[in-house]
Amino acid sequence: MLGTFVNVGAVLVGTGVGVAVGSRMGSGLQQRVLAGLGLVTAVIGVDLALAWRDTSPLYVLGAILLGGLIGEAIGIEERLARLGDRIQRRVVRSRDPSRCARDESTVSEAFFTASLL
Secondary structure (H helix, E strand, O other): OHHHHHHHHHHHHHHHHHHHHHOOOOHHHHHHHHHHHHHHHHHHHHHHHHOOOOOOHHHHHHHHHHHHHHHHHHOHHHHHHHHHHHHHHHHHHHHOOOOOOHHHOOHHHHHHHHHHO
């Protein structure tokens, strides 16, 4: 249970730092930071997956492949994107009706990324 609270706290702190500093960084630096974080996340995921010594890596590979196939078959990515777009329209509309353009807010993208994580 403690791990859940630490995770929530880390996400909130990271979000705060991202909101405070993210707009001050250039787009090239933002892309590099995101790519680096993605790589670190992948490495940690592989390390944890291989830490299961009593489980064959083929089971892990099979689960990832099967999950990808099922997710593609049911269109989970598109559904999450549409749900994020609906949330974004509501959030933007509630603040300022003139700011309904998708490129002015990243709520949909943030929701999609958080859902994947």
